[in-house]
Amino acid sequence: MNHYVDYILEQAQKLLAIDSPSGFTGAVSDYLMEEYRRLGYSPQKTVKGGVLADLGGDGNALMLLAHVDTLGAMVAEIKSDGRLRLTPIGGLNANNVEAENCTVYAMDGKTYEGTIQLADASIHVNKSYNDTARTFDSVELVLDEPVFSKDDVKKLGIMTGCYVCPQPRTRITASGYIKSRYLDDKLSTAILLGYAKYVKEENVVLPRKVWQHATVFEEVGHGGCASIPSDVTELLSVDMGCVGSGLECTERQVSICVKDSRGPYHHDVVKALIKAAQDHGIDYAADVYPFYGSDADAALAAGIDARHGLIGPGVYASHGYERSHRDGAENTLRLLQAYVG
Structure with a gap:
């Protein structure tokens, strides 16, 4: 067995x-x-x-x-500052993906890394950080690329409809537990x-x-x-x-x-x-x-x-x-x- x-x-x-x-x-x-x-x-x-x-x-x-x-997500909008608004695929919950690293698949097959964060994610700056409900309207994907506008993002080949995949973070412990998305x-x-x-x-x-x-x-x-x-x-x-x-x-x-x-x-x-x-x-x-x-x-x-x-x-x-x-x-x-x- x-x-x-x-x-x-x-x-x-x-x-x-x-x-x-x-x-x-x-x-x-x-x-x-x-x-x-x-x-x-x-x-x-x-x-x-x-x-x-x-x-x-x-x-x-x-x-x-x-x-x-x-589960997963898809780009729903490229914001004017180069951040991405997401729409969930299946029952993905915004509470469970905040601060998760992701892979973004551009339409030409290239991949880019990013992180899902609360908009204005610095607790030292955002007085409402603790009180903000986490939804796909309040979180966004921050690309790990020097992008500051919608045009910057589009030049990467990223557009509405591109898939966004939170990383699974798979681990199998010595005690036999399997942890992963x-x-x-x-x-x-x-x-x-x-x-x-x-x-x-x-x-x-x-x-x-x-x-x-x-x-x-x-x-x-x-x-x-x-x-x-x-x-x-x-x-x-x-x-x-x-x-x-x-x-x-x-x-x-x-x-x-x-x-x-x-x-x-x-x-x-x-x-x-x-x-x-x-x-x-x-x-x-x-x-x-x-x-x-x-x-x-x-x-x-x-x-x-x-x-x-x-x-x-x-x-x-x-x-x-x-x-x-x-x-x-x-x-x-x-x-x-x-x-x-």
């Missing part, structure tokens, strides 16, 4: 190092295509840019979904790769057809709405498990979601997941996520006729500087092995 968990953490670090906010996922999808081929599969890229992989098996199919798109959902994408590696290396005979789908628009709500093969009768999203007040899950467990903001998951799937965890001694928690929606939800909203479920490693501080643990990744992989085959 350690062999596969080591691989998952290695892949998580590689995925986290590739900027991929929703709509800007070409590089990370190309990486996944190469990695699935290296594992011995024949992946397909969807028209939207996601990655589909057929793991084998026959009969009514199970689709495992994880999303490789992340975008563990939602690159850690789960790495877990799917780990499961695919396990199936191939152990010559697993799958009891049913199994697909994997790395989606690329989950953070804006339509990742799982398309590219579901016609033989799929069950959808299992592998996404971050919520850790917080009123919930049982910790970063060291696999979370089984029984209900999220869009309603309950299919009861037969939930019961089977819980039984698989109990029968195999897997450390799990069952929880309700109050402010959450998954790719499986999106697929059902799009009209897919399938049962659906949601599991994932516990992740604390979601949509901020997130934290999980090696054990959470291992327990999620073990649950996939026990439930799928």
